[in-house]
Amino acid sequence: xxxxxxxxxxxxxxxxxxxxxxxxxxxxxxxxxxxxxxxxxxxxxxxxxxxxxxxxxxxxxxxxxxxxxxxxxxxxxxxxxxxxxxxxxxxxxxxxxxxxxxxxxxxxxxxxxxxxxxxxxxxxxxxxxxxxxxxxxxxxxxxxxxxxxxxxxxxxxxxxxxxxxxxxxxxx
Numbered sequence: 446x447x448x449x450x451x452x453x454x455x456x457x458x459x460x461x462x463x464x465x466x467x468x469x470x471x472x473x474x475x476x477x478x479x480x481x482x483x484x485x486x487x488x489x490x491x492x493x494x495x496x497x498x499x500x501x502x503x504x505x506x507x508x509x510x511x512x513x514x515x516x517x518x519x520x521x522x523x524x525x526x527x528x529x530x531x532x533x534x535x536x537x538x539x540x541x542x543x544x545x546x547x548x549x550x551x552x553x554x555x556x557x558x559x560x561x562x563x564x565x566x567x568x569x570x571x572x573x574x575x576x577x578x579x580x581x582x583x584x585x586x587x588x589x590x591x592x593x594x595x596x597x598x599x600x601x602x603x604x605x606x607x608x609x610x611x612x613x614x615x616x617x
Contacts, residue, residue: 447496451505453540460504465489465513472517472529491516518589530582577615580605584616 449457466489473480492512496504504512510533517526580601587597598609607615 447493447501447504449503450509451503453506457503460493462486462489462493465492465509468529468532469513469517469525472525472532473522475528475532476524488513488516488520523586523590527586530586531579534578534582580607580612580615584612 447460450460451457466485469485469488470480470482473485492509495512495516496509501508510529514526514530517523517529584597584601587601588594598612601607602609602612
């Protein structure tokens with residue numbers, strides 16, 4: 446039985462299947478008008494069981510989240526998995542931006558700090574990084590759905606107005 450989960454900062458906190466169910470509820474809610482709470486808890490318990498079966502005594506938050514994604518895809522909830530992945534990516538970018546902003550502020554003297562300039566640069570960098578990361582995830586998801594590579598390249602390059610060479614570089 447899993448008692449704890451390791452947070453990103455290294456702390457161990459109590460493992461709560463309700464937190465997984467809450468995240469699943471939000472992901473299902475983003476895709477459907479009605480959410481089946483029994484299904485949400487069934488998936489949350491499947492995640493817990495899989496972690497236990499893999500002998501994950503102190504799973505990391507990332508491992509728990511990866512397991513949620515795997516189970517959603519395996520059970521055919523691809524749209525829900527996508528919503529979950531996008532939310533997870535959004536939170537990750539938010540954490541990264543906070544960290545970079547604080548680091549930028551710490552590295553400058555108080556007289557030289559122009560928060561608007563720092564924020565503008567961060568936003569430009571984040572948008573470029575986010576687009577690349579989103580494209581990687583979209584291509585990976587399409588591959589998992591067994592869509593042939595030629596179709597993937599054609600659809601993604603057309604949809605996002607990029608060249609096949611650019612897409613290949615991004616997905617390396």
